């Protein structure tokens with residue numbers, strides 16, 4: 629049975645020979661390939677022509693599950709496992725096998741998945757998953773329909789229901805740079821914050837062969853502002869009341885002096901505890917959207 633590992637995870641496990649000395653407490657696994665859904669920004673989308681071994685700009689080489697478990701048995705440098713699922717036909721069987729193997733190791737497991745209903749969410753938690761990531765990615769109904777497909781309201785309802793039933797155990801992913809305003813994304817982060825949903829922020833990253841291969845990455849300034857807003861809301865959701873915007877939804881002020889905030893912390897990769905996703909959105913040597921060190 630084959631699964632994929634992020635190239636960094638494979639290197640840390642000694643399965644791929646390249647020097648990777650960046651601290652990475654979470655191991656990243658990928659199950660399934662070529663999704664039944666067709667998110668226009670995703671390398672794994674149904675109609676994508678991107679290399680099948682990619683997710684965002686990361687390469688995910690494939691390995692036999694038994695070889696991966698053997699490598700982890702020899703040397704495990706991780707404190708969390710994260711499984712990214714691609715909703716392709718038959719993915720559930722492989723996912724089940726991987727969860728069974730990993731749950732025997734006693735470390736927390738995050739599962740990023742597009743569940744159909746609460747029954748599916750409950751089933752994963754009953755198998756020992758610690759946190760579930762239900763990615764929204766696109767934060768407005770119109771853009772969701774255009775780039776992701778499906779019903780935004782139904783998706784959000786499931787995310788919020790899961791957060792209500794499994795308090796403090798739900799994460800979502802949000803992509804900045806798909807045409808939303810700063811207010812759109814910050815409002816959404818606030819809605820998540822008051823429901824105790826962790827938000828993993830991603831910068832849109834064009835991938836060759838996807839429907840949005842020609843869309844540029846968001847301006848770093850915009851991304852930094854959203855990161856600061858997320859950071860402040862995480863500290864205290866009441867900061868939301870002080871945020872000021874112009875008519876187009878551009879953030880004008882945080883309502884407080886931000887010169888003393890801990891920038892390293894604000895710009896750090898967000899999401900589940902210990903998630904760093906190094907180089908997921910950035911090329912080595914270029915602007916780093918999410919600090920991972």
Ligand code: SF4
Pocket residue numbers: 654710711738739740760761799801828898899900903904905
């Ligand atoms: S935030 Fe990180 S660890 Fe959590 S589901 Fe997303 S990628 Fe995985």
